């Protein structure tokens with residue numbers, strides 16, 4: 001990038017050089033430290049989205065920088081013909097934090113979709129033909145992960161997708177029981193909190209029913225914790241909020257590498273562990289020393305800095321403050337820890353996110369009436385309070401603009 005490159009230049013070059021799959025980028029970002037990023041015009045933003053629940057330690061965290069730098073100087077990549085100490089340590093650490101029983105194991109990938117692809121293949125290996133996923137699910141964009149994703153607009157252009165997947169109404173225990181009854185279901189895929197659907201928790205009762213009924217019918221319970229895992233909800237993994245609940249397979253990515261691409265599949269117990277046999281799956285990059293060092297730095301920092309408790313306290317405090325605003329457009333707050341959806345009583349989330357950006361806050365609108373926040377886990381009450389203070393004014397401005405704009409012109 002030349003010194004003189006302006007945001008306008010870069011926008012134009014982005015359009016000319018990149019495929020348009022994401023739509024126009026909101027800004028061109030230049031750098032970040034801690035909970036802040038700056039765009040190419042030098043404007044500062046409070047990052048309340050963390051690259052969609054990825055930058056768990058914020059930007060340029062010294063522990064993550066040191067770990068990546070040291071590992072890059074030592075041994076960056078080796079292929080899976082070879083092992084490395086960081087890879088083994090990260091797998092051990094994940095098993096320990098997941099309280100996985102004897103005989104469990106980890107497969108490393110590079111993204112959430114890839115972790116779910118591996119889980120899909122594990123499910124196929126049961127020999128059972130059917131797989132269940134839930135309405136409003138999001139599991140990624142590769143063909144297998146897409147087959148598990150319910151949104152029609154994402155699926156339709158790519159059919160036929162891998163077969164055998166059926167969608168169940170999230171929360172409907174009777175439908176679940178009926179679907180599992182024939183005993184031919186390989187796995188049920190579920191997100192403890194559906195992030196892309198607008199931060200919608202499945203709820204303890206339904207998660208318990210999922211666990212009980214899958215166990216009863218010899219079906220694998222696959223929990224997609226790509227967005228909810230690694231401290232995001234104030235536990236290592238969201239399912240740990242429910243006493244005694246453990247999946248058979250758990251997928252991770254997003255926050256695990258703190259910005260370095262790392263995905264993982266954790267198989268709980270010898271049965272899940274033994275489904276993939278030697279030669280049946282693989283990856284070139286997955287679990288390389290550099291990625292593993294990044295994962296270890298993230299886990300180590302969360303542990304040493306007491307971030308799980310911090311996330312719970314800060315998340316609860318923020319939720320209380322937002323509700324205490326008593327603003328008529330705020331209908332509630334969903335989620336846990338620092339994965340939060342502010343529910344609006346009007347479909348104003350998209351213009352609200354745009355107004356927030358102009359005011360220096362990065363948030364996102366996963367649907368028309370939800371504002372999603374997934375800030376770095378290191379964020380403080382004081383930093384969050386700047387957003388709480390700005391929120392009523394942003395809501396009023398967006399509502400006033402909507403009221404003065406004739407239907408269909410926004």
Ligand SMILES: *Cc1c(COP(=O)(O)O)cnc(C)c1O
Nearest residue numbers: 111112113138139140195226227
């Ligand atoms: C983001 C996400 C994925 C996909 O992860 P990618 O790294 O984008 O492939 C899968 N599942 C859930 C729950 C996610 O939030």
